[in-house]
Amino acid sequence: MHVISERLKEKKLKLTPQRLAIYKFLYNTTTHPTAEGVYKELSETHPSMSLATVYKTLDSLKKVNLVQELNVGESSFRYDARCDFHIHLICRSCNEVYDLPALPSFEALKEEVSHIENFNVEYEQVFFYGSCSECSAKIAEGQI
Amino acid sequence: MHVISERLKEKKLKLTPQRLAIYKFLYNTTTHPTAEGVYKELSETHPSMSLATVYKTLDSLKKVNLVQELNVGESSFRYDARCDFHIHLICRSCNEVYDLPALPSFEALKEEVSHIENFNVEYEQVFFYGSCSECSAKIAEGQI
DNA sequence: TATTTTATGATATTTATTTTTATTTAATAG
DNA sequence: CTATTAAATAAAAATAAATATCATAAAATA
Numbered sequence: 001m002h003v004i005s006e007r008l009k010e011k012k013l014k015l016t017p018q019r020l021a022i023y024k025f026l027y028n029t030t031t032h033p034t035a036e037g038v039y040k041e042l043s044e045t046h047p048s049m050s051l052a053t054v055y056k057t058l059d060s061l062k063k064v065n066l067v068q069e070l071n072v073g074e075s076s077f078r079y080d081a082r083c084d085f086h087i088h089l090i091c092r093s094c095n096e097v098y099d100l101p102a103l104p105s106f107e108a109l110k111e112e113v114s115h116i117e118n119f120n121v122e123y124e125q126v127f128f129y130g131s132c133s134e135c136s137a138k139i140a141e142g143q144i
Numbered sequence: 145m146h147v148i149s150e151r152l153k154e155k156k157l158k159l160t161p162q163r164l165a166i167y168k169f170l171y172n173t174t175t176h177p178t179a180e181g182v183y184k185e186l187s188e189t190h191p192s193m194s195l196a197t198v199y200k201t202l203d204s205l206k207k208v209n210l211v212q213e214l215n216v217g218e219s220s221f222r223y224d225a226r227c228d229f230h231i232h233l234i235c236r237s238c239n240e241v242y243d244l245p246a247l248p249s250f251e252a253l254k255e256e257v258s259h260i261e262n263f264n265v266e267y268e269q270v271f272f273y274g275s276c277s278e279c280s281a282k283i284a285e286g287q288i
Numbered sequence: 289t290a291t292t293t294t295a296t297g298a299t300a301t302t303t304a305t306t307t308t309t310a311t312t313t314a315a316t317a318g
Numbered sequence: 319c320t321a322t323t324a325a326a327t328a329a330a331a332a333t334a335a336a337t338a339t340c341a342t343a344a345a346a347t348a
Binding site: 158159160178179180194196199200203220221273 | 303304305306308313314315
């Protein structure tokens with residue numbers, strides 16, 4: 001996994017097994033896990049890793065902009081190794097978080113907001129809440 | 145303050161002094177306070193009110209859609225009695241949260257997202273992070 | 289290989305929020 | 319206007335996410 005270690009190196013972060021594992025996991029998942037989720041997932045392969053290490057590592061990665069922290073309205077943060085802007089869709093039934101590709105109309109919105117006086121925009125977070133197709137189907141069938 | 149009690153009545157919530165005070169305060173502020181902030185503010189006029197009551201009341205108001213809960217990335221939630229959709233601007237220096245009036249381009253974005261297959265949108269949250277004019281000025285002058 | 293610096297693991301602490309429970313209060317029916 | 323009941327409150331304890339502490343261990347580099 002060269003991309004992983006090269007990115008960490010670029011950012012002057014020491015290449016520890018824990019860091020490599022955490023960033024690699026985030027880089028290869030689309031599930032937007034919480035710190036707890038990362039910890040549980042990696043406990044299997046790294047049984048001695050501490051939860052504190054997961055939190056500290058996520059914080060380090062966030063500071064160098066290798067991961068972004070998402071606050072989708074739950075009690076804990078989620079983490080995403082895709083740092084380019086994209087809209088998130090959040091299913092209120094199963095709590096899955098999905099990525100949405102860039103939309104032309106969002107570019108127009110950014111443009112419009114950038115012209116607002118009295119505020120200098122640096123970045124943005126856009127969340128659409130609703131139900132995914134699986135949950136919509138279940139709801140329609142009365143399973144939820 | 146008739147609006148306050150009528151809205152609570154409409155939602156079948158008992159008109160207790162604590163509830164009236166909390167909703168009235170949120171209804172009349174633009175500051176998006178936290179539960180702690182509401183508590184501190186109302187402690188002056190309602191010294192016996194418990195912080196747990198503030199939390200429970202905010203939860204009740206949220207459930208009947210009289211307030212919305214905002215997670216702007218801080219350690220605690222903020223509350224807003226404006227429940228119609230609007231974009232929030234968040235200053236990363238002073239942490240103020242500002243309301244933005246509806247923008248035509250946002251309507252276009254909603255329209256575009258509503259046509260996405262496999263997802264049924266119910267509501268949305270849009271946060272623009274950056275610096276407000278006051279903080280921008282301070283930054284320019286090297287005060288921050 | 290030795291040295292310096294930084295990261296880790298284990299644990300303790302902090303802090304926002306929730307739960308619990310006994311008591312009080314609002315709504316309403318008589 | 320009083321009695322009833324259902325719900326809300328205050329105070330305290332409990333919970334859970336996140337952070338801090340600190341001794342040990344491991345990376346980077348000289």
